[in-house]
Amino acid sequence: MSQKKTDRREFLKRSAAVAGAVGLGAVKPALGQDHEHTPVAPEPGAFIRGSNEMTAYGSRSRFVDSVRIPHGGRESPDAFGLDFHIATPLQDSVGEITPSSLHYMGTTRGSFVPDIDPDEHRLMIHGMVDNPIVFSMEDLKRMPSVTRKHFIECAGNRSRSSHTTIQETHGMTSNAEWTGVLLSTVLKEAGVHADADWVVAEGVEEVKGASSIPMAKAMDDCLLCYGMNGEPVRPQQGFPLRLLAPGFEGIFNVKWLRRIKVVDEYYMTYNDFGHLTRDPVNAALGYQIGPKSVITYPSGGQQLPGPGFYEIGGLAWSGGGRVSRVEISTDGGRSWKDANIRGTAEPMAHTRFSFEWDWDGAECELQSRCIDEIGQIQPSRQQALDFWSTDGERATFVKGQDNSIQPWRVASDGGVHNAIS
Amino acid sequence: MRSAKQWTALKTLRTLLLVPILLVGVVSVQAQSPLYGVGRTPTDNEIRLWDIAIGPKGEELPVGNGSVDMGSELYLSKGCAGCHGTLGNGGIAPRLIKRDAGPNADPWDYGRVLPIRSPYATTVWDFINRAMPLGAEGTLTADEVYSLTAYLFFLNDVVEDGTELNEITLPQIQMPNRTNWEQVPDWLPGQPRLEGYPY
Numbered sequence: 001m002s003q004k005k006t007d008r009r010e011f012l013k014r015s016a017a018v019a020g021a022v023g024l025g026a027v028k029p030a031l032g033q034d035h036e037h038t039p040v041a042p043e044p045g046a047f048i049r050g051s052n053e054m055t056a057y058g059s060r061s062r063f064v065d066s067v068r069i070p071h072g073g074r075e076s077p078d079a080f081g082l083d084f085h086i087a088t089p090l091q092d093s094v095g096e097i098t099p100s101s102l103h104y105m106g107t108t109r110g111s112f113v114p115d116i117d118p119d120e121h122r123l124m125i126h127g128m129v130d131n132p133i134v135f136s137m138e139d140l141k142r143m144p145s146v147t148r149k150h151f152i153e154c155a156g157n158r159s160r161s162s163h164t165t166i167q168e169t170h171g172m173t174s175n176a177e178w179t180g181v182l183l184s185t186v187l188k189e190a191g192v193h194a195d196a197d198w199v200v201a202e203g204v205e206e207v208k209g210a211s212s213i214p215m216a217k218a219m220d221d222c223l224l225c226y227g228m229n230g231e232p233v234r235p236q237q238g239f240p241l242r243l244l245a246p247g248f249e250g251i252f253n254v255k256w257l258r259r260i261k262v263v264d265e266y267y268m269t270y271n272d273f274g275h276l277t278r279d280p281v282n283a284a285l286g287y288q289i290g291p292k293s294v295i296t297y298p299s300g301g302q303q304l305p306g307p308g309f310y311e312i313g314g315l316a317w318s319g320g321g322r323v324s325r326v327e328i329s330t331d332g333g334r335s336w337k338d339a340n341i342r343g344t345a346e347p348m349a350h351t352r353f354s355f356e357w358d359w360d361g362a363e364c365e366l367q368s369r370c371i372d373e374i375g376q377i378q379p380s381r382q383q384a385l386d387f388w389s390t391d392g393e394r395a396t397f398v399k400g401q402d403n404s405i406q407p408w409r410v411a412s413d414g415g416v417h418n419a420i421s
Numbered sequence: 422m423r424s425a426k427q428w429t430a431l432k433t434l435r436t437l438l439l440v441p442i443l444l445v446g447v448v449s450v451q452a453q454s455p456l457y458g459v460g461r462t463p464t465d466n467e468i469r470l471w472d473i474a475i476g477p478k479g480e481e482l483p484v485g486n487g488s489v490d491m492g493s494e495l496y497l498s499k500g501c502a503g504c505h506g507t508l509g510n511g512g513i514a515p516r517l518i519k520r521d522a523g524p525n526a527d528p529w530d531y532g533r534v535l536p537i538r539s540p541y542a543t544t545v546w547d548f549i550n551r552a553m554p555l556g557a558e559g560t561l562t563a564d565e566v567y568s569l570t571a572y573l574f575f576l577n578d579v580v581e582d583g584t585e586l587n588e589i590t591l592p593q594i595q596m597p598n599r600t601n602w603e604q605v606p607d608w609l610p611g612q613p614r615l616e617g618y619p620y
Contacts, residue, residue: 080556109552126468133460134467142459189455200474206559207552210474214608221610259471266604267476268541270548276538276602278529283603284615320613374611379619387619 066092068102071172072156074110082110083236085154087171090296093315096149096343096350098174100229105236106154106172106250108209108271114256116204118232118240123186123224127199127262130191137240140226143181143189148223148246149349151175151317153289155249158402161420166299169406169418173317175350176237178244179227183260184219196262200269201243203256210269211252213245215262217287221246221347224257247319247348248287249401282399289319290403291378293326293353293370304414307361312339315350318372322346325371326353332365332407332419333380339368359410365419366408380405381420475547479592482546485563488585492572495565499554509576514555518576528597536573540602542594546570567591 048054070076071087078084086105088098098104118137126132135143151173159169187199192215199218202210213222223244225233233239238255245252251271266272275286293316298304316323322345327336339353353368370378379387381404388395398404407419475481496502502512509518519531531537536545550566552558561569567586574580579594586594 124463124468124471126463126472131455132463132468134463135460139460143457189457189459191454202474206556208473208558210551214605216608216610261472261474263476265476265478267474268539268544269474270535270544270552273535273539273544273548275605276540278602280603280606281615281618284606285618286605287608288614290614290618321611374613376613383619 066102068104069167069171071104071168076105078110082112083107084110085156085172086236087167088174090166090170090173090294090315091299091302093296094313096175096315096352097229098176098350100176100231100234100237103174103176103228103234103237104152104154104172107205108207108251111205111207111209113235114205115235116240116256121204121240121258123241123257124259125186125190125262126259128193128196128264129187129262130193131189133186133190135186137226140181140224140241144185145179145181146223147177147179147227149175149177149346150223150244150246151289151348151350152244152250152253153292153317153319153401155251155289155401158398159404159406159418159420161418163300163418163420165301165418166294166296166406169300169420170294172250173350175315175317176228177230178223178225180223180225180241180244183222183224183243186224186260187218187262190262192262196264198263198266200259200261200263200267201252201254201257202259202261203238203254204258205256207270209251209254209271210267211254211271212263212267212269213248213252214287217245217248218260247289247321249289252287279399285400287319289317289401291318291320291323291370291372291376292316292403293323293368293378294406295328295366295368295408298366298410298416299408300416300418302416304359304410304416306414307359310357310359312355312357312366314339314353314368316353316368316370317348317350318370318376319348320376321348321373323351323370324373326351327369327371328353328355328357329367329369330357330364333367333405336369361412363412364410366410367405369405378403378405381407473547473551475543475550477541477543477592479543479588482543482588482591483563484588485567486585486587487564487567487569487571489568489571489575489580489582491564491568492570492575495569496572499561499565499569501554501569504555509573517573519578528601531577534577536570537577537579537596538598540596540598540600542570542574542579542591542596545573546591549573 066089068086068088071085074084076083076086084107088102088104121137123135153173157172163169197215199213200210202208225242225244233242241257243254243257277283295312295314297313316326326339328339329336339355342352345351384398384404385395388399409417409419472481504512504514505517506512510516516534519534519537522530539545546566549569571584571586
C-alpha cells in the first residue's frame with residue numbers, strides 16, 4: 001500500500017471516530033458521500049424484542065435482504081414443488097464462506113428435496129470389496145472425521161452477455177466448511193479389490209442421481225459429509241449425507257447419498273451420459289473445474305457513488321488445488337497487478353482477494369485472473385474462444401465449463417456493467 | 422487436428438504416472454482388513470434391492486422379459502407420450518426419437534437422444550428404471566422396463582419390430598455409438614485439466 005493511501009485511510013478513520021464521539025449534528029464529516037445526515041441509531045424504542053424463537057434460533061436483520069434466485073431460465077420451485085437451479089447472491093458476499101441458507105443448489109433434472117429421517121438413513125459400501133458395509137448416520141459419526149473448506153460449482157456456471165449481475169454470471173458456485181469422513185477411510189475399511197477402478201455414488205431422491213467417479217479421486221480427497229458450516233448439512237445440500245468430490249463439477253457431489261458401489265469400469269450412468277462426447281479434449285475437461293475468479297465488488301448492477309478510493313474484492317478458486325496468485329487489471333486486461341490473498345488459500349476452496357484502487361472517474365474495465373498452485377492460469381474469454389476455434393470456424397461459445405475472465409465495465413456515472421459481448 | 426499432439430502427450434504422461442501409483446495401490450490393498458469394525462454387513466437381499474446402477478456388462482439387470490409390442494402399449498398407458506410426445510418428439514420432455522439425418526448419417530447427427538446416442542443399451546434401461554415415469558419413479562416392473570426399452574430402440578431403428586429383450590440379450594445390443602466416443606481420461610491428483618489449455 002502506498003504511503004499516500006495509508007495516510008488517507010488513517011485520516012478517514014480518525015474523522016469517523018470524531019464524528020461518532022461528538023454526536024448528532026455536531027459536525028459534518030469532512031470526507032465521504034454521507035454529507036447531510038449523521039444519525040444516532042437506533043431510534044428510541046427501535047429494538048428487536050426478545051422472543052422464544054429468537055432465543056432458540058437467531059435470524060438476520062430485517063434490513064438485510066440478500067436472497068437466492070432461480071437460475072437458468074427455469075422456475076425453482078416449479079408448479080409441482082420441484083427445484084432445479086438456484087443461484088447464490090455473490091454480490092453480497094464477504095469473507096469466504098457461503099451461508100448454508102444462501103448456498104447455491106442444483107439438481108439433475110428438477111427434483112424434490114427428500115425429507116429424510118436421519119435415523120432411517122443408511123450408507124451402503126459394496127461391489128468389489130472384501131467386506132460390504134452398511135453404516136447408519138450414528139455409525140458414520142463414530143468414524144475418524146475431517147473438516148475442510150471446499151467450493152462446489154455447477155458446470156453450467158457461465159457468464160452470458162444477457163446477464164447483468166454476478167448472481168446470474170457466477171451464482172452457481174458456493175463455498176462451505178464441510179465435516180465428515182474421508183471416502184478413502186470407509187473404502188479401506190471395506191477392502192477395495194486391486195482391479196477396481198471406479199466407484200458409483202448414488203442418492204435416494206426420486207431420480208436416484210448417480211455418478212461414476214475414478215478410484216484415484218475416491219481415494220484422494222472425496223468426503224462423506226454430514227456437517228456443513230458447523231451444523232448438519234441442509235436438506236437442499238443433501239441432508240443427512242452428501243458426497244463431496246472437491247474441485248470436480250457439481251454433479252459429482254452426490255446428495256442424499258445412500259450407496260457407493262465399487263466397480264471395474266465406467267458405468268455410463270445417466271449423469272455420466274451428460275458428459276458423453278467424442279472430442280478427447282472436451283472429455284479431458286469434463287471433471288475438474290478450471291482456475292477461476294470473479295470480482296464481487298464492484299460487480300454488475302452495482303453503483304459507485306463517485307471517484308475515490310475503493311477496495312476491490314472478489315473470490316478465486318480452482319479444481320486443481322490452492323489459489324496461488326490473483327491478479328487485477330483496471331484497464332481491460334492491458335496491465336496486471338497482484339491482488340492481496342486474504343487469509344490462507346486452501347485446496348479447492350474459494351479464496352478471497354482484495355485490491356486497493358483509486359478510481360479517477362473515467363470509464364474503465366475491471367478484471368481478475370486466478371493462477372493456481374499447479375500453474376494453471378485463468379484464460380481470457382478471447383483465449384478460451386481461440387482455443388475452441390478451428391481454421392474454418394470462429395467459436396462463440398466456450399465448450400464445457402467456462403472459467404474465462406469476467407470483465408466488469410465501470411461507466412463514468414459509476415454504474416457497473418457486464419462487459420461480456 | 423487441434424491439440425491431437427497435446428492429447429497423445431497427455432495420455433503418455435498419465436500412463437507413466439499411473440504405473441507407480443497402481444503398484445503402491447496393490448501393496449496397500451493387500452494389507453486391508455477392517456480397522457474400526459463400525460457398521461454391519463448388509464444382507465444379500467439388501468444389496469439386491471439397492472443395486473440398481475446397471476453397468477455396461479448388465480450384471481445388475483434383474484431377470485425379466487419385454488417386447489416392442491408391450492412397450493408401445495406401455496408408452497401410452499404409463500403416460501410417457503404425455504410428456505415425450507406420441508412419436509417420441511414434440512413434448513415438453515426430452516426427445517426420444519432420432520432426428521432425420523439422411524441415409525448415411527453419423528450417429529452423432531441424430532441429436533442428444535438417449536436411446537440412440539448412448540453407447541450402451543444398459544444406460545437406457547437404467548434411466549427408465551430409476552427415474553421414470555415422472556412423479557411415479559420406481560413403480561415400473563422389470564418386464565415393463567424391458568418392454569419400454571425395446572420400444573425406444575425400435576423407434577430409433579436399433580432393433581427390429583417384434584424384438585424381445587431380457588437380462589441376457591439387452592447388454593448384447595450393439596448401439597451405433599458403442600465405440601464412437603471418448604473415454605474420460607485417467608484422473609490424477611495435482612494434474613492440470615489438460616496440458617496447454619488454453620494458455
